[in-house]
Amino acid sequence: MADELADLERDAQGEPIFSLPGRQIVVALLVAGICCAGLGVVVSDVVAPMIGMQVVDGTWLAALGGAFAALLGNLLGLAVLWPPAKRPASTWTSVWMAASGLRILATGGLAALLYFRSPGEPRVFVLVTGFTYLALLVVETATIAKVLGPVLGRMPSKASGNKNSPSAS
Numbered sequence: 253m254a255d256e257l258a259d260l261e262r263d264a265q266g267e268p269i270f271s272l273p274g275r276q277i278v279v280a281l282l283v284a285g286i287c288c289a290g291l292g293v294v295v296s297d298v299v300a301p302m303i304g305m306q307v308v309d310g311t312w313l314a315a316l317g318g319a320f321a322a323l324l325g326n327l328l329g330l331a332v333l334w335p336p337a338k339r340p341a342s343t344w345t346s347v348w349m350a351a352s353g354l355r356i357l358a359t360g361g362l363a364a365l366l367y368f369r370s371p372g373e374p375r376v377f378v379l380v381t382g383f384t385y386l387a388l389l390v391v392e393t394a395t396i397a398k399v400l401g402p403v404l405g406r407m408p409s410k411a412s413g414n415k416n417s418p419s420a421s
Contacts, residue, residue, distance in 0.1 A: 261338065263340050267340045267341055267342060268340070268341045269338050269339065269340050270338060270339075270341070270344075270399065271336045271338045271339070272333060272336040272396060272399060272400075273395065273398075273399060274330075274333065274334065274335070274336035276395055277330065277333075277336075277392060277395050277396065278327070278330065280391050280392070280395050281323065281326055281327060281330075281388055281391060281392060282323070284387055284388055284391040285319060285322070285323030285326070285384060288319050288322070288323075288380070288383060288384040288387050288388070289315065289316055289319035289320070289323075289380075289384070292315035292316070292318060292319050292379075292380035292383070292384070293312045293315045293316065295315070295376075295380075296311045296312050296314065296315040296372070296373070296376045296380070297312060300373065300376060309371070309372065310371025310372035311371075311372030311373045311376050312372070313371050313372060314371060314372040314373055314374065314376045314377040314380070315372075315376050315377070315380045317366045317369075317370045317377055318363070318366075318370075318376070318377040318378065318379070318380035318381035318382075318384060319380055319381070319384045320362075320366075321359060321362040321363040321366050321381050322359055322363075322380075322381050322382075322384035322388060323384065323388065324358070324359075325355055325356075325359025325360070325361075325362050325363075326355050326358075326385070326388045326389070326392065328354060328358040329352065329353075329354045329355025329356075329358060329359075330351060330392075331351075331354065332347060332350045332351035332354050333347060333348065333351050341400065344400060348396065355389075359385055363378075363381050
């Protein structure tokens with residue numbers, strides 16, 4: 253990985269320019285979303301009765317609906333990151349914050365639309381939506397951090413006095 257960092261293209265100020273692994277992010281989100289949906293179905297049928305929730309017909313559909321709302325909201329948030337073309341590292345952090353804002357709005361809006369149409373126990377819908385949202389955020393952050401973290405860690409910082417520039421290595 254150190255060789256990749258030394259070979260990064262840089263802009264006029266010496267800031268690394270690179271692209272995010274867009275396909276890897278989408279695949280990771282889809283896998284995590286499907287796993288959360290399956291876990292939500294199992295939990296809604298097994299754990300919900302143990303904690304006093306009444307399991308009625310369609311509770312598993314509520315779990316699937318919650319996972320779907322969170323997954324679709326997260327994928328819509330990725331629209332801000334597209335295309336994952338080469339950009340300076342500081343631009344990627346700002347763009348990712350914009351994607352997070354869209355993710356919050358899209359997930360909240362989809363969840364509000366599906367909440368009242370959801371069959372079964374509404375608390376299952378809310379819990380699975382929240383759990384899936386957080387799990388997808390962790391997966392996306394970890395996938396992006398694999399690329400962005402080492403690059404930002406090697407950038408010189410005027411505020412911290414970091415003298416570790418790529419040319420000093």
